[in-house]
Amino acid sequence: MAKYAMAVDLGRCQGCRACMEACKIENNTPQGVFWMYVFRTETGEYPHTKLDFMPRPCQQCNNPPCVKVCPVGARFQREDGIVLTDYDRCIGCRYCEVACPYGVNYYNWRTPEEAFADYGTDYGDPQVAAVTGGLIPPYKNPDLARLQGKEQRLTAGSAHNVGVMEKCTFCVQRVDKGLEPACVDVCPVHALHFGDIEDENSPISQYINQRTGFKLLEELGTEPSVFYLNGTPPGPDTREIERPLTEVGS
Amino acid sequence: MRRYVTTIMIVAGLGLMILSYTAMATPQCNTSVACSNPKVSFAAGVFILGIVIAFSSAVFYSVYKGTK
Amino acid sequence: MTAGTIPTTEPKGGHQSTGELPQKIGQLSPSWIVFFVAMLAVTAVGFYAYLLQVNNGLIVTGLRGLGTMAGATWGLYVAYYVYFIGVSFAGITVAALIRIFRIEKLEPVARIGELLTVVSLILGALAIMADLEHPWRAIVNLFKYGRPQSPFFGTFTMVIAGYLFASLVYLYVTSRRDAALLAERDSRFKRLYRFLAAGYTDTRAQRRLDRRVTFWLAITILPLLVIAHSTVGFVFGLQAGRPGWFGALQAPGFVVLAGVSGIGNLIMLAAIVRSATRTKGRITIDAFSWLGKLLLGLLITYLYFTAVEILTITYQPGASELTLSEALLSGTYAWIFWGAIASLVIAAVLLIWQALTRRWSIGLVVATGVLVNIGAVAKRYLIVVPSQTHGQLLPYSTGTYTPNWVEWAIVFGLFALGALMIGVFMKIFPIVPLEETDTP
Numbered sequence: 001m002a003k004y005a006m007a008v009d010l011g012r013c014q015g016c017r018a019c020m021e022a023c024k025i026e027n028n029t030p031q032g033v034f035w036m037y038v039f040r041t042e043t044g045e046y047p048h049t050k051l052d053f054m055p056r057p058c059q060q061c062n063n064p065p066c067v068k069v070c071p072v073g074a075r076f077q078r079e080d081g082i083v084l085t086d087y088d089r090c091i092g093c094r095y096c097e098v099a100c101p102y103g104v105n106y107y108n109w110r111t112p113e114e115a116f117a118d119y120g121t122d123y124g125d126p127q128v129a130a131v132t133g134g135l136i137p138p139y140k141n142p143d144l145a146r147l148q149g150k151e152q153r154l155t156a157g158s159a160h161n162v163g164v165m166e167k168c169t170f171c172v173q174r175v176d177k178g179l180e181p182a183c184v185d186v187c188p189v190h191a192l193h194f195g196d197i198e199d200e201n202s203p204i205s206q207y208i209n210q211r212t213g214f215k216l217l218e219e220l221g222t223e224p225s226v227f228y229l230n231g232t233p234p235g236p237d238t239r240e241i242e243r244p245l246t247e248v249g250s
Numbered sequence: 251m252r253r254y255v256t257t258i259m260i261v262a263g264l265g266l267m268i269l270s271y272t273a274m275a276t277p278q279c280n281t282s283v284a285c286s287n288p289k290v291s292f293a294a295g296v297f298i299l300g301i302v303i304a305f306s307s308a309v310f311y312s313v314y315k316g317t318k
Numbered sequence: 319m320t321a322g323t324i325p326t327t328e329p330k331g332g333h334q335s336t337g338e339l340p341q342k343i344g345q346l347s348p349s350w351i352v353f354f355v356a357m358l359a360v361t362a363v364g365f366y367a368y369l370l371q372v373n374n375g376l377i378v379t380g381l382r383g384l385g386t387m388a389g390a391t392w393g394l395y396v397a398y399y400v401y402f403i404g405v406s407f408a409g410i411t412v413a414a415l416i417r418i419f420r421i422e423k424l425e426p427v428a429r430i431g432e433l434l435t436v437v438s439l440i441l442g443a444l445a446i447m448a449d450l451e452h453p454w455r456a457i458v459n460l461f462k463y464g465r466p467q468s469p470f471f472g473t474f475t476m477v478i479a480g481y482l483f484a485s486l487v488y489l490y491v492t493s494r495r496d497a498a499l500l501a502e503r504d505s506r507f508k509r510l511y512r513f514l515a516a517g518y519t520d521t522r523a524q525r526r527l528d529r530r531v532t533f534w535l536a537i538t539i540l541p542l543l544v545i546a547h548s549t550v551g552f553v554f555g556l557q558a559g560r561p562g563w564f565g566a567l568q569a570p571g572f573v574v575l576a577g578v579s580g581i582g583n584l585i586m587l588a589a590i591v592r593s594a595t596r597t598k599g600r601i602t603i604d605a606f607s608w609l610g611k612l613l614l615g616l617l618i619t620y621l622y623f624t625a626v627e628i629l630t631i632t633y634q635p636g637a638s639e640l641t642l643s644e645a646l647l648s649g650t651y652a653w654i655f656w657g658a659i660a661s662l663v664i665a666a667v668l669l670i671w672q673a674l675t676r677r678w679s680i681g682l683v684v685a686t687g688v689l690v691n692i693g694a695v696a697k698r699y700l701i702v703v704p705s706q707t708h709g710q711l712l713p714y715s716t717g718t719y720t721p722n723w724v725e726w727a728i729v730f731g732l733f734a735l736g737a738l739m740i741g742v743f744m745k746i747f748p749i750v751p752l753e754e755t756d757t758p
Binding site: 032034037039041056065068069070071072073074089091092093094095097098099100101102103104105106107108109110111114162163164216217220221234235236238239240242243 | 374375376377381382383384385386387391392446449450451452455456459460462463464465467468469470471474553557558559560637638706710711712713714715
């Protein structure tokens with residue numbers, strides 16, 4: 001059985017956020033929702049500041065706090081290590097969100113109609129229609145509505161139904177087809193790597209073994225499956241350089 | 251009779267709770283798919299039923315008139 | 319020892335006249351109707367807010383996601399859920415004091431306490447339902463797929479089902495005698511009373527039986543109470559992923575603060591019932607002084623816990639604990655924090671003063687009841703919210719959370735619903751146990 005992991009080469013990441021974009025397109029996530037997020041952070045005081053980029057997918061923990069706290073077993077871990085949410089079962093208590101130290105969970109605060117209606121573009125406008133060729137977003141990835149894996153549960157992006165929790169799935173719908181997650185596929189500088197770490201000869205195992213790295217907040221005992229290489233973990237002084245996205249969705 | 255039925259209700263209630271917790275739910279495993287489902291559906295419901303039966307014994311004990 | 323458990327020292331109440339029910343049962347006075355309509359209106363506004371939320375999603379509330387959305391995903395609903403569950407402490411504690419420790423001066427407020435327990439547990443369950451977008455799915459899935467690892471399993475099996483049911487059983491068993499007494503009179507509730515009495519005959523044997531049942535119920539519900547309030551504490555105390563939550567003190571702290579808010583609420587409610595049902599002769603200063611002493615003990619324990627907590631988060635805090643403690647002690651949440659501490663300390667001082675002078679005043683005890691509840695609500699809010707907005711473990715921006723009108727409407731609606739339940743109960747059944755008039 002494979003055990004999937006992701007390696008993030010921080011030395012390569014240039015903060016372009018193409019992975020975030022790819023994730024949104026692949027998983028059709030609503031506005032303000034970033035299953036893959038890239039921190040753009042600053043450390044130190046001006047003029048001696050250091051700019052860093054740190055992609056943050058779900059860490060796919062092997063001792064996942066979110067799975068433990070889920071009262072109905074909607075959050076579970078597959079045998080291949082991917083932690084998924086069963087959208088048909090989730091009751092929306094958001095316990096997984098508060099239990100997760102990484103902040104990767106996104107709750108569907110709005111109904112899908114509203115969540116997607118708000119992109120700010122009038123697609124009926126003739127000028128816009130000329131560019132889009134008459135296609136009216138959102139683009140719906142047909143794979144997301146299919147039941148996934150041995151368990152046959154609704155765990156991929158789904159319809160982003162109001163009142164259920166969702167998060168990065170390592171693009172389970174792609175992984176099950178033998179493809180890499182969208183973010184890994186799209187990264188222009190090969191900062192993201194994906195594969196089976198149980199196989200010692202797999203490219204990702206070798207890539208990780210040849211480099212030094214860390215796992216995020218490993219001291220909490222979460223045993224993440226995401227390896228950060230060629231970089232340093234964020235310190236207490238590290239802060240985001242961007243405004244929070246509070247106004248999004250309000 | 252009063253004591254008899256009350257005892258049976260308490261034992262049955264506790265029994266259902268223990269049965270549901272140990273045999274029907276999955277109290278100890280964490281990182282396997284199987285653990286996201288109880289071994290038997292409605293294990294939690296049975297647990298609550300056990301609580302209800304156990305405490306209902308008090309009502310029976312108090313209300314029962316005796317066999318006259 | 320006579321067969322009755324209720325002392326007959328108090329003067330007779332006004333329920334001796336034939337035909338008329340005691341404690342103004344069934345009499346809809348103008349002030350009661352005003353109360354009823356007002357509470358109904360507030361409940362309706364809350365229900366409207368809830369419908370708005372069900373139709374549009376929780377986006378209509380002030381809640382937002384953690385992390386990139388920089389909000390709080392648990393807010394007022396969870397804070398009040400914890401608070402309501404805490405208030406339920408009152409009933410069974412008073413029952414236990416009467417049955418196990420034989421403090422019979424508390425007997426007249428026992429049923430008020432039991433009713434408060436039942437009502438607040440229902441409100442707690444509704445508060446958590448208000449937090450969910452799919453309440454029906456939640457009810458079905460919790461029964462169907464409930465997982466014991468989740469601290470929520472404990473809260474819904476132990477608290478909402480077990481504790482609530484046990485309290486209902488206790489309330490019923492202790493009410494049968496009164497139902498039987500009232501069923502002897504002609505009133506519009508006669509059939510209800512007869513049904514509730516379920517063939518009760520006031521004999522020595524029956525009283526002995528009931529005494530045994532209530533004693534054992536009190537004995538078994540008491541540990542259930544500790545477990546129930548602890549499981550609510552475990553919801554937070556077992557989580558290492560948020561600053562300020564993880565700790566062994568959470569569960570006992572929850573139990574003790576539950577006691578503080580529960581007894582405080584019981585004091586307020588007893589004072590209201592006392593004047594509303596003309597039972598000033600029954601609910602005397604003795605009951606209030608006992609409740610005051612109990613409250614004082616719990617309050618001092620809680621203040622000690624708070625001091626321990628403050629020392630722990632300020633002595634040598636980690637980076638995220640430091641951010642959190644600054645937000646609590648001198649930052650965004652300082653006014654709530656110090657307001658809570660001030661109201662709890664003032665309440666403690668008032669109680670200590672009364673205990674030392676041995677001169678208890680109902681007004682002052684009620685004032686402490688109000689103060690500790692303000693403190694308890696504030697502390698519940700501070701347990702739930704700041705750990706989500708401040709001191710995140712990854713370099714997310716600091717979050718903000720302001721409850722909006724929808725949340726307040728639902729919370730006030732819940733309070734009003736609780737007041738309605740108690741108000742209606744008072745008009746149907748004697749909320750103060752009837753006196754022992756004779757010994758069979």
